[in-house]
Amino acid sequence: MDIQLSNICHSYGSVEVIKNISFNIESGKIVCIVGPSGCGKSTLLRFIGGLERPTSGEVLQLGAVPKDSLNPMTFVFQDFALLPWRTVGGNISLVLEDHGIRGAKANKIIDDVLSRTNLADFKNALPKQLSGGMKQRVAIARALAVNPAVMLLDEPLSALDSQTRELLIDDLVDLWSKKPFTAVYVTHNLEEAVRLGHSILVLSRRPGEIREVVTIDIPLKDRGYGNAELEKQRKYLWEIMRNEAKAADLELINV
Amino acid sequence: MSDKLNVERPEVVKYRGGGFAPKPHRWVGLAVFVVLILMVELGTQTGFISNLTLPKPSDVLITFSELYESGLLWQHLIPSLSRLVIGSIIGISLGVSVGIMIGLFSYVRAGLVPLVAALFPIPKIALLPLFVIWFGIDETSKYALIAFGTFTPTVVATYGAVDNVDRTLIRMGQSFGLSWFSIVRKIVFPGALAGILSGLRISIAIAIILLVAAEMLGAEYGIGAYILEAGSLYDLERLFVGVVILSVIGLLMSAFIGYFERKLLNWRV
Amino acid sequence: MTNLNRRKVLALIGGTAAASLLPMPAFSANRTIKVGALRFTSHAASFVAVEKLYFAEAGLNVELRFFQAATPMAVAIASGDIDYAITAISGGLISLADKGAIKVIGGGLSEEKGIEGQKILASNAAFEAGLTSPAALEGKTFGITTAGSSFHFMGSKISGQEKVSVKFKPLQKVGTIIGTLKSSQIDAWSIVPHIAKPLAAAGAAHIIGNVSDYLPDYQVTTVFTSAKIAAQEKGMTRDFLAGFSKGVDDYNAAMVDKTLGSEGIDAMVDIIHKYVYADRPLEKAAPSIINGSMRLNANAGINMKSITEQLDWFKSEGLVDKNITMDTLVDTSYVKTI
DSSP, rough: OOEEEEEEEEEETTTTEEEEEEEEEEOEEEEEEEEEETTTHHHHHHHTTTSSSOEEEEEEEEEEOOOOSSSSSSEOOOOOOOOOSSHHHHHHHHHHTTTTTTHHHHOOOHHHHHHHOOOOOGTOOOOGGGGGHHHHHHHHHHHHTTTOOOOEEESSSSSHHHHHHHHHHHHHHHHHSSSSSSEEOOOSSSSHHHHOOOOEEEESSSBEEEEEEEOOSSOGGGGGTTTTTHHHHHHHHHHHHHHHHHHHHHHOOOO | OTTTTSSSSSOOOOOOOOOOOOOOOHHHHHHHHHHHHHHHHHHHHHHHSSSTOOOOOHHHHHHHHHHTTTTHHHHHHHHHHHHHHHHHHHHHHHHHHHHHHHOOOHHHHHHHHHHHHTTSOOOOGGGHHHHHHOSSSHHHHHHHHHHHHHHHHHHHHHHHHHHHHHHHHHHHHHOOOOOHHHHIIIIIIIHHHHHHHHHHHHHHHHHHHHHHTTTTTTSSSSHHHHHHHHTTTTHHHHHHHHHHHHHHHHHHHHHHHHHHHHHHOOOOO | OHHHHHHHHHHHHHHHHHHHHSSSSOOOOOOOEEEOSSSGGHHHHHHHHHOOOHHHHHHEEEEEEEEESSSHHHHHHHHOOOOOOEEEEEEHHHHHTTTSEEEEEOOBOOOOOOOOOOOOHHHHHHHHTTTSGGGGGGTTTTEEEEETTTTHHHHHHHHHHHTOOOOOEEOHHHHHHHHHHHHHHSSEEOHHHHHHHHHHHHHHHEEEEGGGGTTTTTBOEEEEEEHHHHHHHHHHHHHHHHHHHHHHHHHHHIISSSTHHHHHHHHHHHHHHHTTTTTHHHHHHHHHHHHTOOEEEEEEEGGGGHHHHHHHHHTTTTTSOOOOOOHEEEEEEEETBB
């Protein structure tokens, strides 16, 4: 299943935040969206996931939704959004219960996604016992449990320290390599974008428009830390973004 | 600064970070009680405190044991506790439901928040005669008074707690396609529980205050009736026995809620 | 603790003041005293004595302090906030006397055969169900303010003499009792005529008997003061009672014996209306004030037989300590005992 954005425009009152964005998200690929703060990249992600409605334009699903997908558009949030009163297993069970999946069937799925994210030993732990990186792995496991057609990741690593971030990038690459999934990955971190994106959508400052689409052909698992080609791409992205970021930084916040 | 010139021992940096961090000292509270009671006992024994001002704590204890031995303690305690429990359960369950509705629906909020704000400051005791006309002089009016008194603070605590539920958790629930009812039951309610429980502490204290008021009208037995009778007879020993019983009920209720908090909210950091 | 300090200080001041006044004659030389009262016609003697300057003639500058109920007034005497008060004998008053705080020093209002006194009321529903005389009170509910109040005493005595058992419902306030009686939540009550008669006239209740049939010569209210004043301020107390008694005489002459004709009644109603039913126009208040006329004890004389009967009842009900004697309760050195 592909996703097509067609002429998305959005404004809050008289403030235009997103302008004329059209783009295709191909099945089995990771699209990264980068841009200066306030460019509407997270808003765009919520349009794709159906949590918000654009002022004009539409998000289209092309092709049939895979039958085994419980929740085709599945989010992973920056602040993890785990229920603190449920255990790791309980948090994953939460998203299965409404689909009538309980008991042994649910346990099978939970055990599977926990082992895929290396969390098998923490099924009964409470979120307060986990580090930030572990929490985000639980959130990723929860997303995997509903077998999404498209994963929508909203700055998933921004709340983590840089070492943990490195580890989680590796985890994500690993997950994708074993079983490719479609994802839209919003970040302000260019390192993450070049490590994970098959294509990188650069947005301008507000109102957000597509400045450029950069595609990187290196397979994900070959994009190790310190890869020279990636470094070049990262610098290139930064050149595009620098002036936008500078100008965005000086704008008054009036949204 | 040169090391060679300064041969004496360098000064240690002064510590200035203490205080402002409460630590539990369980026995201090008990000691305050004991010291106060001993002071009153001493004062009344020596006559420094007149028998009009305060009763002797030892006499209060004797009066209590007489009450216990006569079997009247239970005759007073059981009706009071049942009024307290039934009235509070009605008021609190209605209050929690209305509070959640206010928290969830903007129309309900717009309609009921001003009403609750208008009802909250009404001294419920002033309405007691009216309650007697509406609900009769027997138990129903007493339940109604306590229910009404616990209802408004519970509503306010509950919708405040619902407002404070992390919105990203609700967004998360929506993003996973959870039904509205599931979101309320599995995310909103547990998320609001901490706030609701701390509101209950206030509601239950109000229920105990109102118990005495409820028993002003037509109650032969009950701790409140016992206190009022002692007051009108200026019988300080019995008055204090009643007051101490109410305090103990309050302490036990508070401990009960504390137990629930520890049990249900162990997920809190 | 502050209370205690204040009382000690007051006692000290009182002591020195008393000492400096000792050589002076009985006349109290314009001392200011505070007298507690309820806004009932039974307190008319104090109002008359203030208005006709009888207290002033006795050398006392009287400030009236108004209360809502009898027990707070007794407590105010004990705490020294007021000096003299007139109210019914209640369990609280006896307990305070037992603690050495207050003394009864004279009589106020009494029941008297032949003069309209307190009435026994039945609610409409109870009346229709057959409660047409106090003999039918068996199993009925009887309204009282609190346990140990005068209402409790009257109800207990009435039901005792009729050999029936009633259930007492404590309702704290007279207003609440009236409300519950009107709505038939309680079956019966006893109350002064100026409340009973309008209720019956308005069809809100039925009069089924007179309290005086059960308690002839019932000493309803008494004059009391703090034990300290009774013992140490004999001059001032006599002056107070003298002024008060003149008020009693005027009231009895005008309202009870009616020797002053209708003009006398009108003049008396004018005075009382300043304090009782002041929120109603005179025309409306006058019938209630006239209805409420009951004999006040001349010269504040006190009916010891009735007081003894009351004290015994409070003891037998376990409402007050069994060892309290009449001497603890009453100081008979001031007025004639009947």
